[in-house]
Amino acid sequence: MKKAKDKFVVFFSFTAIILWSSCNGQVKEKEKTSDNNIQTQKIIGGGCEGCELMYEGMPKNISSVDTSAGWFEPGEKLLVTGIVLKPDGKTPAKDVIIYYWQTDNNGLYSPSPEMNKKAERHGHIRGWVKSDAQGRYEIYTIKPMPYPGRNIPAHIHISIKEPVLPNEYYTDELVFDDDKKLTTAERKKLPNRGGSGILRPVKMNEMLVAEHNFITGLNIPDYPSPKM
Numbered sequence: 001m002k003k004a005k006d007k008f009v010v011f012f013s014f015t016a017i018i019l020w021s022s023c024n025g026q027v028k029e030k031e032k033t034s035d036n037n038i039q040t041q042k043i044i045g046g047g048c049e050g051c052e053l054m055y056e057g058m059p060k061n062i063s064s065v066d067t068s069a070g071w072f073e074p075g076e077k078l079l080v081t082g083i084v085l086k087p088d089g090k091t092p093a094k095d096v097i098i099y100y101w102q103t104d105n106n107g108l109y110s111p112s113p114e115m116n117k118k119a120e121r122h123g124h125i126r127g128w129v130k131s132d133a134q135g136r137y138e139i140y141t142i143k144p145m146p147y148p149g150r151n152i153p154a155h156i157h158i159s160i161k162e163p164v165l166p167n168e169y170y171t172d173e174l175v176f177d178d179d180k181k182l183t184t185a186e187r188k189k190l191p192n193r194g195g196s197g198i199l200r201p202v203k204m205n206e207m208l209v210a211e212h213n214f215i216t217g218l219n220i221p222d223y224p225s226p227k228m
């Protein structure tokens with residue numbers, strides 16, 4: 001009986017050691033892999049939660065002009081247009097993909113039945129433009145509404161993918177200068193990534209028109225220098 005008990009103890013201990021070392025080995029391997037990734041693959045711009053959703057449903061051919069689903073819905077019509085510039089702030093940057101997503105006229109990221117399921121949390125008012133040879137782009141949409149019951153200013157999210165860079169990065173959200181929720185404290189928090197995102201739209205032909213230029217690389221961590 002004692003022998004059987006001893007055998008059980010030995011078997012249990014042996015199994016426990018195998019399981020422990022096996023799990024531990026996997027963790028170490030993961031850590032090792034993770035460390036290697038950190039060393040060899042620095043994410044330009046630091047990454048962001050949800051930015052990668054820009055690739056979900058992204059068309060192969062992207063125009064410099066896009067009309068969002070929101071344009072055909074209730075809301076104040078808005079054109080956001082401007083030039084994408086190189087880091088010098090002067091030279092137009094062509095073929096830069098700008099992905100935008102925003103709330104609807106109720107302040108919600110409302111999904112639609114036909115939209116890409118993986119991108120549902122960005123809501124159905126999302127789209128892409130690619131800067132043309134002069135760096136120009138046009139986004140026809142509606143003015144987003146702020147989140148209901150919150151003090152966060154209304155905004156349009158932007159993620160940018162440059163053709164020569166390995167990953168996308170986010171810029172300042174596009175916000176509105178006349179938004180009461182855009183307080184002095186909120187303005188101070190803006191990191192000025194890609195340039196100020198504060199829009200000052202003017203009314204033209206029953207539509208708000210906001211000029212906005214992006215400066216690629218501005219205040220983007222780990223953005224490669226031109227010599228690299």
Ligand SMILES: [Fe+2]
Nearest residue numbers: 102103155157
């Ligand atoms: Fe948002």
